[in-house]
Amino acid sequence: DAGVTQSPTHLIKTRGQQVTLRCSPISGHKSVSWYQQVLGQGPQFIFQYYEKEERGRGNFPDRFSARQFPNYSSELNVNALLLGDSALYLCASSLGEGRKAFFGQGTRLTVV
Amino acid sequence: AQSVTQLGSHVSVSEGALVLLRCNYSSSVPPYLFWYVQYPNQGLQLLLKYTSAATLVKGINGFEAEFKKSETSFHLTKPSAHMSDAAEYFCAVTQWNFGSGTKLNVKP
Numbered sequence: 001d002a003g004v005t006q007s008p009t010h011l012i013k014t015r016g017q018q019v020t021l022r023c024s025p026i027s028g029h030k031s032v033s034w035y036q037q038v039l040g041q042g043p044q045f046i047f048q049y050y051e052k053e054e055r056g057r058g059n060f061p062d063r064f065s066a067r068q069f070p071n072y073s074s075e076l077n078v079n080a081l082l083l084g085d086s087a088l089y090l091c092a093s094s095l096g097e098g099r100k101a102f103f104g105q106g107t108r109l110t111v112v
Numbered sequence: 113a114q115s116v117t118q119l120g121s122h123v124s125v126s127e128g129a130l131v132l133l134r135c136n137y138s139s140s141v142p143p144y145l146f147w148y149v150q151y152p153n154q155g156l157q158l159l160l161k162y163t164s165a166a167t168l169v170k171g172i173n174g175f176e177a178e179f180k181k182s183e184t185s186f187h188l189t190k191p192s193a194h195m196s197d198a199a200e201y202f203c204a205v206t207q208w209n210f211g212s213g214t215k216l217n218v219k220p
Binding site for chain 2: 004033035041042043044045048056058090092094097098100101102103104105106108
């Protein structure tokens with residue numbers, strides 16, 4: 001069975017640009033969560049979606065947005081990129097809240 | 113509010129020695145508690161999860177953790193460290209609140 005897949009694996013953007021990160025959950029998983037992991041820190045929760053509805057939001061500015069599609073895949077969008085947005089962005093899928101979460105390998109975003 | 117604190121950002125042990133990684137939590141309700149491991153340039157892998165069924169939780173790769181409500185702790189242990197255990201370990205309360213991580217170094 002395929003695990004959680006994220007694309008792209010790496011990308012470099014310029015300050016002020018916009019970026020879209022993609023996540024495909026494990027088949028059958030309806031919950032997708034996004035995390036930002038800055039180098040040397042633990043993951044910080046950004047969003048959770050379940051059944052295409054936002055179920056949780058972390059303490060991130062409105063430049064961050066996400067959505068979940070009917071096939072339960074998800075996109076994370078970040079507008080007006082700042083240098084501080086450089087991080088590993090992780091996606092996790094699960095059957096639901098409190099259930100075991102499976103993480104993808106992440107997208108490494110570098111903002112220059 | 114729910115949060116976790118991991119004591120010690122770096123821990124170094126010799127191969128074969130006991131591994132002890134500390135985690136204290138803050139939660140106003142019975143918590144879900146997790147330990148994850150992250151190898152370089154990879155995502156997180158779940159080691160074990162506490163859901164109130166048992167206070168001693170056994171996980172993968174020989175790790176276990178004990179939930180102590182009186183101490184609000186959920187420390188991770190392994191009796192004998194292996195070189196392959198070198199990684200970063202994260203404690204989390206719920207799926208949304210992670211600690212800052214502890215890097216485990218295993219010396220030959």
